[in-house]
Amino acid sequence: MDDFINMTVERSNVQLTKADFESDQMVKWCPGCGAHAILSAVERVFPKIGYRKENFCMVSGIGCSSRFPYYVNTYGIHGIHGRAAAIGSGVKIANPKLSTWIATGDGDSLAIGGNHFIHIIRRNVDVNIILFNNQIYGLTKGQYSPTTPMGKVTKTSPQGTIEHPFNIGELVMGAQGTFFARVPDNNISMMTEAMFEAAKHDGTSIMEILQNCIIFADKAHFDVIGKDVKDETMLVLKNGEPMVFGKNHEKGLILKDQLLEVVEVGKNGITIDDILVHDQYNPDPGIHTMLAKLAPPNFPMVFGVIRSAMFPTYDDMVEEQISQAKATSKIRNVDDLLNSGDTWEIK
Amino acid sequence: MTKKKPQVIERDNVVIKFVGDSGDGMQFSGSLFSDSAAIAGNDLATFPDFPAEIRAPQNTIAGVSGFQMHMGSSKIFTTGDMVDVLVAMNPASLRANLKWVKKGATIILDQDAFDDKSIEKAGYKQNPLLDDSLAPYQIVKAPITTLTKDSLATLGIDNKTAERSKNMFSLGILYYIFNRDLKAPFKYFEEKFKKKKELVEINKVVLQAGYNYAETIEVVESVIQVAPAKMEKGRYRNITGNVATAWGLLAASEKSGRPLFLGSYPITPATEIMMELSKHKSLGAKVFQAEDEIAGICSAIGASYTGAMACTTTSGPGLSLKSEAIGLAVITELPLIIVDVQRGGPSTGLPTKSEQSDLYQALFGRNGECPVIVIAASSSENCFNYAYMAAKLSMEHMTPTILLTDGYLGFGSALFKIPKMKDMPPINPPLAEANDKNFKPYRRDPETLVRKWAIPGTEGLRHRIGGLEKEDVTGIVSTDPMNHQVMTENRNNKVQKVADYIPLQDIDGDKTGDLLVVSWGGTYGAVHSAVKVMQEAGKKVSHAHFHYIMPLPKNTAEVLNGFKKIVVCELNSGQFVNYLRMTHPTPNYHQFNKVQGLPFMINELTEKFNQLLEEK
Numbered sequence: 019m020d021d022f023i024n025m026t027v028e029r030s031n032v033q034l035t036k037a038d039f040e041s042d043q044m045v046k047w048c049p050g051c052g053a054h055a056i057l058s059a060v061e062r063v064f065p066k067i068g069y070r071k072e073n074f075c076m077v078s079g080i081g082c083s084s085r086f087p088y089y090v091n092t093y094g095i096h097g098i099h100g101r102a103a104a105i106g107s108g109v110k111i112a113n114p115k116l117s118t119w120i121a122t123g124d125g126d127s128l129a130i131g132g133n134h135f136i137h138i139i140r141r142n143v144d145v146n147i148i149l150f151n152n153q154i155y156g157l158t159k160g161q162y163s164p165t166t167p168m169g170k171v172t173k174t175s176p177q178g179t180i181e182h183p184f185n186i187g188e189l190v191m192g193a194q195g196t197f198f199a200r201v202p203d204n205n206i207s208m209m210t211e212a213m214f215e216a217a218k219h220d221g222t223s224i225m226e227i228l229q230n231c232i233i234f235a236d237k238a239h240f241d242v243i244g245k246d247v248k249d250e251t252m253l254v255l256k257n258g259e260p261m262v263f264g265k266n267h268e269k270g271l272i273l274k275d276q277l278l279e280v281v282e283v284g285k286n287g288i289t290i291d292d293i294l295v296h297d298q299y300n301p302d303p304g305i306h307t308m309l310a311k312l313a314p315p316n317f318p319m320v321f322g323v324i325r326s327a328m329f330p331t332y333d334d335m336v337e338e339q340i341s342q343a344k345a346t347s348k349i350r351n352v353d354d355l356l357n358s359g360d361t362w363e364i365k
Numbered sequence: 366m367t368k369k370k371p372q373v374i375e376r377d378n379v380v381i382k383f384v385g386d387s388g389d390g391m392q393f394s395g396s397l398f399s400d401s402a403a404i405a406g407n408d409l410a411t412f413p414d415f416p417a418e419i420r421a422p423q424n425t426i427a428g429v430s431g432f433q434m435h436m437g438s439s440k441i442f443t444t445g446d447m448v449d450v451l452v453a454m455n456p457a458s459l460r461a462n463l464k465w466v467k468k469g470a471t472i473i474l475d476q477d478a479f480d481d482k483s484i485e486k487a488g489y490k491q492n493p494l495l496d497d498s499l500a501p502y503q504i505v506k507a508p509i510t511t512l513t514k515d516s517l518a519t520l521g522i523d524n525k526t527a528e529r530s531k532n533m534f535s536l537g538i539l540y541y542i543f544n545r546d547l548k549a550p551f552k553y554f555e556e557k558f559k560k561k562k563e564l565v566e567i568n569k570v571v572l573q574a575g576y577n578y579a580e581t582i583e584v585v586e587s588v589i590q591v592a593p594a595k596m597e598k599g600r601y602r603n604i605t606g607n608v609a610t611a612w613g614l615l616a617a618s619e620k621s622g623r624p625l626f627l628g629s630y631p632i633t634p635a636t637e638i639m640m641e642l643s644k645h646k647s648l649g650a651k652v653f654q655a656e657d658e659i660a661g662i663c664s665a666i667g668a669s670y671t672g673a674m675a676c677t678t679t680s681g682p683g684l685s686l687k688s689e690a691i692g693l694a695v696i697t698e699l700p701l702i703i704v705d706v707q708r709g710g711p712s713t714g715l716p717t718k719s720e721q722s723d724l725y726q727a728l729f730g731r732n733g734e735c736p737v738i739v740i741a742a743s744s745s746e747n748c749f750n751y752a753y754m755a756a757k758l759s760m761e762h763m764t765p766t767i768l769l770t771d772g773y774l775g776f777g778s779a780l781f782k783i784p785k786m787k788d789m790p791p792i793n794p795p796l797a798e799a800n801d802k803n804f805k806p807y808r809r810d811p812e813t814l815v816r817k818w819a820i821p822g823t824e825g826l827r828h829r830i831g832g833l834e835k836e837d838v839t840g841i842v843s844t845d846p847m848n849h850q851v852m853t854e855n856r857n858n859k860v861q862k863v864a865d866y867i868p869l870q871d872i873d874g875d876k877t878g879d880l881l882v883v884s885w886g887g888t889y890g891a892v893h894s895a896v897k898v899m900q901e902a903g904k905k906v907s908h909a910h911f912h913y914i915m916p917l918p919k920n921t922a923e924v925l926n927g928f929k930k931i932v933v934c935e936l937n938s939g940q941f942v943n944y945l946r947m948t949h950p951t952p953n954y955h956q957f958n959k960v961q962g963l964p965f966m967i968n969e970l971t972e973k974f975n976q977l978l979e980e981k
Contacts, residue, residue, distance in 0.1 A: 028822075041829075043841065075821050077667065080832075087829050088842060093821035095670050096831025097663065098693050104628075104660035108667025108675070109821075111653055112626045116671060116821055134663075137656040340646045347647030352616045355645065356783045361602040362404055 026144075027069045027117045034065035039074075041091045052203035052229035053082060053150060057089055059209035060119075060148070064092075066210070067117070067217045075116040077106040079126040082157050082231075083150035086121030100131025103138040106145045107332075114333045117217065118145040125155045128164040128184050139193040141332040142221040146213070149224060151186060152231040153238045160234035172234075186226045187310025187324060191303045197223035198310060199323040202243040203230055208254070208321065215323045221331050242319045251314050255322035260293035261309075263318045270294070271309075278308050280317060298326045372587040373544070378437030379591055380445030381539070383532075384462050385454030386423050387416055387430035390532040394452070395432025398539060401549045403603050403780060406593025407436040410745070410890070411603075412444040412777040415717060424486045429458045438592040442744075442890035444777060446966040450542070452535050454478060456487035468501045471542065471585070473535050475509035505584045509534045509575075516574035522567060530571045537575020544588045547572060597782060604781040606745035606774035607637035610704055613752025614638075614676055615648055620753075621760055621792035623674035625650040628664035630657055630683065633716045634772040635706035638678040658686035662703070666690060669699040670830070672796075672820035674756055676702040681710045681723045684767075688731045691765055695735045695856060697830045698807070698816050700759040700766075700794070703737075704752070707771040707886075709962040718962025719772035721886050724940040727767045728915055734853050736860040738766040739915035743889035745774050746781035751912060753789065760794040762863050763815045769914075771887040771936075773964055794818055800825035806840030807852075814859035861916050870918035872927075874900055874907030879978055881928035885911040885941050888965055892934055895970035906974060911941070922949050930977055932957055934970065 039061045047053045064074060074092035078084035080099035087094030093116070097105045102120045110118045127135045127149055138145065154172065155161040162172040162179045165186065169178040190198045197219045199212040209227065216223035228239040237244070242251045253263035253271070262270040262283070270293035271278050281288045300306065306325040313319050349355050381398070383391040392413050399411050414431040421428030435445035447467045453459040455478040466472065476494060484492050493499055494506060513531040514524060540547060551569055558564040579585065604612075618625035627650065629639040643652040651673075655661040662677040669675035679687065684705045694701040707723045709715030727739045738758050742751035748770055759766035797804050797817035806828045807816050819826040828840060836843035837851050872881075873896065880899075884892040889910050899906040909924050911917070918924075925931060925945070932955040933942035942956040957973045959965060 070822075072822050072824050072827060075671070076829075078831075087831065091827055093670075093827055094829040094831075095667065095697070096829065096833065097666070098689055098832050101659060101663040101690065104655065104663035105667035105670075107653065107655075107660070108626065108628055108664030108669075108673075109671050110667075111651055111664070112624070112668030112673040112675070113671035113821065133656050134660050137660070336651055340649060340651070343646035344649075349645065349647050351786070352612070352619045352648065353786050355612060355615065355648065356602075356786075357600065359602065360400060360404075361600050361783060363600050364406070364596050364598055 026114050027073050028115060029068050030070045034068070034071055036061045036065060038071050039064045039091050041089050043088050045089050046085065047082060048233055050232040051082070052152065052227070052231070055203045055206055056148065056150065056209065056227055056229065057086070059206050059213060060090060062206070063210040063213040063217070066214060069117050073115060073117055074119065075109055076119050076121060077109055078102050078121045079131060080157070081123040081126045081155070083121050083123035084126060100126055100129070101134060102126065103131060103134035103147070107138055107141070107143050110143050110145050110333050111336055114144070114337060120145055120147045121150070122147060123150045124153060124163045124165040128186070128189070136189070136193040139190055139195045139222045139224065142196055142329055144220055144222070144331045144333050146216040146223045147225065148213070149186065149226050150229040151226050152229045152235055154231050154235035156231045156234055185311055186224070188307060190224045191307040191310060191325070195224060195325065196221040196327045196329050197323070198226070198306070198325045199224070200226045200228070200310070200319070200321050202228045202239065202321065204243060212323060215326060219326050220334070221329060242314060251318050253318040253320050255296045255298070255309070255320060255324060257296055257298045257323065260290055260295050262293060278312065278317070298323045299328065301327045301329070303327070371583070371585060373590050374587045375590050375592065377439060378435060378441065379449045379589060380433065380435045380447065381450045381452070382431055382433045382448045382462060382465070383452045384429055384431040384458035385532070386458070387418070387420055387428050389430065389454045390529070391430050391432050391454070394532045394536045395434055397550050397553060398536060399434050399603060399778070400553065401540070401545050402434070402436040403601070404549050405545060407438065407591055408441040408594040408596060408780055409434055409436040410441045410444045410777060410779045412773060424455050424457050424483045426457050426461045426488065429461045431458070431462065436591055438594050440594065441779070442894050443964070446968070450539070452539060454532065454535065456484050456489055456493065459493065460487045460489060466502065469503065471503045471505060472499065473538055474504060474506045475531065475535065476506045477508045477510035505538065507538070507578065507584065512574065512578060513571055516571055517567060520566065520570065526567065530567050533568050533571035534575035537572045538579040538584065540572070541576045541579035542585055542588055544590055547576060600783045601780050602783060603778050604746055604749070605637065605776060605778045606742065606748040606770055607635070607706065607776070608641050609746055609748035609781065610752045610768070610770060610775070611638045611641035613749040614642065614702065614756055615645060615650060616749070616786065616789060617753045617756030617792060618650070618674045619648065619786065620789055621674060621756070621794055623672065623760065623794055626653070626665060626668035626673035626675045627651070627678065628653045628655050628661040628668065628675070629678045630655050630661045632658070632680045632683045634708055634775045635678045635680045635683070635704065637775065638704060638706070658683040659690060662687040662690040665701055666694050666697070666699060669694070669701050670697070670821065672818065674702070674760060675700070676704065678704040678706070680706050680708050681726065682713065684723060684726055685730070691737065692731045692733060692735050693832050694765040695737060696832055696834070698763045698856070700763055700818070702755050702759050703765060703767045705767060705769050706775040707769060715962040717772065719887065719964065720937060720960065720962060721771060721888070721935050722937040722940065722960070723769065724914070724937065724944070727769055728944065734857065736857050737915065738762065738764055738860060738863055739769065740766065740913050741769040741886035741911070742774055743886060743910060743912060745777045745779040748774055749781065757790065757792045758863060758866070760792060761815070761866070762813065762859065763795065763818060764860055764863070769886055774887045796820065797823070797826055799823045805838045806830055807835055808838050809855065813862055814855055864916040864919045867913045867918060869920045870909055870911065870924050872907050872909050872924055875905065876907070877927040878905035878907050879929050880904070880906045880974060881925065881931045882906060882908045882974065883911070883931055883933040883941070883945070884908070884935065885914060888934060888936060891965040891967055892970060895965070895967045895974065898967065898971050899974050904974070904978060914941070914944070917948060925949055925951060929953065930955060932973065932977055934965065936960065936964070
């Protein structure tokens with residue numbers, strides 16, 4: 019797990035541990051909330067990433083997810099509803115030496131903050147966004163969100179919602195996202211792996227975490243990530259390996275007539291060599307988008323790092339333009355500026 | 366043939382306006398003539414007056430674009446009320462502007478532009494050149510389009526390009542009327558069109574042709590001489606308010622050592638500040654053109670948290686969108702400079718016209734008790750100083766600061782005496798030191814109530830702040846009732862204490878008298894000029910012009926108490942006067958207001974003052 023990691027951020031010269039990132043604040047999420055596991059994953063992955071502890075900055079918006087900065091001992095700013103991506107952009111652009119992390123939710127980032135969400139992705143600002151997708155507004159007590167499945171009964175949809183939900187992966191790809199991972203909140207090691215990959219990735223990383231809200235949308239993801247169904251409903255990607263799932267990895271995905279199809283290895287002449295091999299670094303988002311959209315009942319849902327493509331980051335390009343301007347401009351200070359162009363002396 | 370030498374008339378100051386279709390190059394003509402005036406030593410102020418549409422239909426009133434300049438041999442305070450010389454390129458622009466032209470003024474017209482269709486489109490019943498409607502003016506009419514084409518005939522220029530240069534012909538006539546040298550514009554052409562040699566030639570030939578035409582056919586009885594102004598010694602330049610604002614921010618960033626970050630979204634009339642700052646990456650300025658007004662301010666708050674001198678620039682509608690985020694900056698006690706270049710409202714209102722109607726919004730337009738520092742610039746050139754002061758106060762007092770300018774100041778230009786950076790006041794942001802054992806996010810300086818600015822990346826200062834109410838000193842999230850009282854008072858008192866660090870309010874004129882004229886922001890020039898008229902007539906009238914609004918200068922009560930009557934003049938329905946009624950109650954307030962998207966005229970002000978003096 020310790021391959022190349024961004025060198026803009028200063029590394030710690032001592033080995034940090036989980037304790038270095040534990041805050042002294044009481045964690046006030048409901049007992050049984052999926053957010054506890056996400057916090058635990060973050061506290062585990064930050065020391066592994068290896069940056070100085072002063073160089074992590076947590077940013078959030080509003081909602082249950084967004085209390086996150088108070089619970090991690092780093093620099094942090096708890097913002098206003100929907101604006102974490104905008105605040106985080108400012109943090110990273112103004113100070114690229116900070117490893118910037120955003121904790122947000124489906125309401126925060128996809129409803130009120132939808133505009134900032136698509137634009138931070140489009141610009142490819144080098145921040146890591148942990149998106150807690152619990153398909154509900156928790157802090158306001160149970161209204162439907164942009165990811166609530168159609169037909170779901172909630173406090174504001176007593177007859178069922180009549181809205182088409184967002185597929186977050188599809189939205190990310192549509193906004194020209196360079197990194198997208200999907201992980202369940204009941205698998206800490208899969209979460210930490212995705213978080214490490216996100217930290218490694220230069221550009222906006224979106225981690226969709228299927229998170230359980232035990233109070234208002236309990237077991238919303240259990241049809242997919244429940245222990246008794248997950249072998250058939252979860253396909254966990256590994257880069258460079260065939261896309262297989264099933265109890266004995268006997269099922270896989272192939273591309274037929276430009277569409278993905280589930281096949282069984284050993285049946286109808288299908289061998290493991292026929293199965294698609296995952297290339298998370300492929301710059302073309304075509305297959306990545308198709309993978310992100312798969313869902314039961316006809317397909318498994320795809321987990322792990324779906325996309326991690328190399329594209330220039332906004333913050334790097336800002337620095338480049340500044341060094342270029344500094345190297346070529348005649349205006350080196352404000353006195354130069356004030357006296358530039360047409361001026362005249364009155365004696 | 367001996368030429369009759371025209372008579373030379375000396376004038377203290379002259380108002381000139383260039384008007385035409387929005388594609389006629391009026392802004393270019395105006396700027397060029399202003400530069401020449403400045404080089405000749407005149408003081409001046411300019412203002413472009415253009416339609417909200419980029420290219421409204423040709424030859425219509427809606428499409429009229431203008432550029433007004435006021436130049437003089439003494440200090441110029443306004444862009445002028447009534448016009449002495451009008452250059453009108455078509456019937457629509459003549460008709461739209463005639464009401465602002467003094468009787469007896471000189472009007473330069475292109476008679477080729479007065480064809481039946483254009484006359485009709487302008488809304489004239491008949492050709493104004495043929496009836497006596499222009500009799501009260503000195504009309505200089507010439508077939509300008511034809512003469513322009515003729516002058517370029519030998520260069521083999523196509524008709525369309527030739528026609529586009531006709532503004533230079535009328536400008537040539539103006540150079541003759543004002544006895545101005547053509548060297549300055551020639552030099553300008555050579556620099557501006559370095560890469561298009563053809564344009565240098567075209568502009569030179571046509572400008573010269575206009576000048577020669579005026580001289581040869583003796584279109585005017587007299588040439589006008591405006592002597593150089595007696596100005597303070599020093600180096601000068603012409604500057605618009607928006608550029609001055611941008612430069613003031615750059616200066617504050619350099620002085621404070623805090624890198625400049627601007628998060629903004631384009632909005633008239635503030636956009637030029639963002640455009641200007643984006644040119645100065647060599648000074649380390651980072652300009653983030655955000656996806657909306659909210660992202661503009663929120664990115665600035667993120668940048669401020671990480672230690673940048675963070676700014677956002679906008680106009681009224683944008684300030685509305687930023688309200689919630691200003692609250693975040695207030696409760697997190699982060700420095701943030703918010704520039705509001707005011708325009709006519711509400712809603713989209715009058716985007717290209719000026720108003721002072723965002724004062725309430727700046728002072729009160731947020732949820733909760735949410736005090737910020739509010740200051741206002743009063744001239745295009747002092748936007749530099751007030752932008753600098755906004756940044757200084759915001760950083761030193763760890764409080765968002767709203768700087769109010771307006772469309773007139775922003776688009777308008779004036780001569781600017783170039784300061785030296787070493788003479789600018791110091792800026793000392795209260796940075797927390799690494800591993801400071803005593804550091805707590807909300808531990809305050811007992812004098813100023815200012816908390817420390819702890820920059821992420823610094824060892825030993827990890828902390829969290831945010832929009833939830835925090836416990837005094839520790840910064841832990843708190844809903845304790847008494848704590849909220851304490852923190853609310855702290856935030857308020859911190860802003861009030863800024864009064865100890867701003868200049869006292871000065872009075873122009875005696876400290877006591879019959880009438881104190883109060884104004885603030887962009888109306889300084891007109892109000893000052895009107896008060897001068899009163900004072901020269903021996904009236905006991907003084908003027909107090911406010912730049913610092915929240916908090917008010919400490920001697921405000923003293924200033925207000927010395928007069929029998931107070932009249933507060935503003936381009937809104939009475940926002941500052943009501944603020945004064947609230948903070949400094951006396952029964953003596955009167956108000957004079959105008960909400961037309963237009964500046965005050967000197968005579969309407971003096972009329973009001975005289976009326977107040979006469980009333981018992």
